[in-house]
Amino acid sequence: MRSNFQHLLVEQDGAVLTIIMNRPEKLNAFNDVMLQEITEVAEAAARDDAIRCVVITGAGRAFGSGQDLTSFAPRSNTGSPPRVSEHLTKYHRLVLALRGMPKPVIAAVQGVAAGISCNIALACDLRIAADNARFIEAFARIGLVPDGGGGFFLPRLVGMGKALEMSMLADEVSGYEAERIGLVNKCVPLAEFEATTKALAQRLARGPTRTYALIKQLIYTSVDSNLETTLELEGELQDQAFETADHREGVTAFLEKRSAQFSGK
Numbered sequence: 434m435r436s437n438f439q440h441l442l443v444e445q446d447g448a449v450l451t452i453i454m455n456r457p458e459k460l461n462a463f464n465d466v467m468l469q470e471i472t473e474v475a476e477a478a479a480r481d482d483a484i485r486c487v488v489i490t491g492a493g494r495a496f497g498s499g500q501d502l503t504s505f506a507p508r509s510n511t512g513s514p515p516r517v518s519e520h521l522t523k524y525h526r527l528v529l530a531l532r533g534m535p536k537p538v539i540a541a542v543q544g545v546a547a548g549i550s551c552n553i554a555l556a557c558d559l560r561i562a563a564d565n566a567r568f569i570e571a572f573a574r575i576g577l578v579p580d581g582g583g584g585f586f587l588p589r590l591v592g593m594g595k596a597l598e599m600s601m602l603a604d605e606v607s608g609y610e611a612e613r614i615g616l617v618n619k620c621v622p623l624a625e626f627e628a629t630t631k632a633l634a635q636r637l638a639r640g641p642t643r644t645y646a647l648i649k650q651l652i653y654t655s656v657d658s659n660l661e662t663t664l665e666l667e668g669e670l671q672d673q674a675f676e677t678a679d680h681r682e683g684v685t686a687f688l689e690k691r692s693a694q695f696s697g698k
């Protein structure tokens with residue numbers, strides 16, 4: 434994986450890869466270069482067995498402020514409107530890379546997460562917020578519908594009523610409120626944010642990585658499926674999990690009354 438990026442900082446600490454969106458003067462708004470770079474890194478991380486957990490976060494005082502509105506603006510004069518749906522397919526590639534990543538992905542959100550940046554956080558498996566976090570489904574403020582998978586993730590995380598409220602009113606949701614409604618897994622004081630994120634990422638990176646990939650498949654398939662189909666899938670996935678070295682290690686460790694040392698295999 435290359436290490437030189439225009440709008441990203443990428444750091445590897447053991448088996449944890451941290452991707453830092455880095456346009457702080459624009460609150461990490463997505464332009465084409467940053468979107469292309471983060472997608473490239475996410476896809477490379479998915480293929481790299483040495484990486485067992487991915488963290489996505491923002492530089493400076495924000496997670497991200499959504500699409501850079503200076504680089505993708507509506508045309509006010511005559512002429513054909515910009516094909517926003519074509520532009521969105523680039524975001525969809527990132528969303529699919531995060532959901533399909535065969536290892537855990539954490540969004541670490543401090544400061545504002547607005548518009549499509551908020552929804553990229555929702556595409557991750559787990560979310561940690563600092564107590565200065567501000568989640569804004571800002572789309573309706575500029576006459577748009579939630580994109581970047583927001584229409585899918587929001588009602589599944591917070592229920593239909595809150596999803597409609599957040600999308601229509603586009604009001605800020607604080608970190609602690611986000612924790613209360615299930616939008617994030619945990620909100621912590623800003624002073625503890627980095628250490629909490631690191632501890633969770635390192636813990637996940639020591640876990641049974643292949644099984645985590647199967648868990649993602651099971652949970653994400655189930656929300657769009659019925660009980661019978663999910664039970665069938667559960668059997669197929671458990672067959673695979675049962676064959677992993679980490680399953681054998683987990684059982685052996687239990688029987689030997691010691692902690693399991695998972696290899697991710």
Ligand code: LHQ
Nearest residue numbers: 458459460462498499500501502503505545547548549571
């Ligand atoms: C920005 C941005 C930004 C450029 C702050 N762009 N510069 C849409 C269209 C097309 C295709 C694809 O999909 C989308 C999806 C979307 O993401 S739609 C939603 C787009 N985002 C927004 O509508 C949010 C716009 N930003 C804001 O409302 C505020 O900046 C928030 C609430 C995020 C933060 O407010 P403050 O903390 O008060 O910061 P600020 O407004 O002072 O921003 C700091 C700087 O960042 C400022 O630049 P300046 O040169 O004046 O210091 C802003 O202009 C710039 N910035 N967001 N999206």
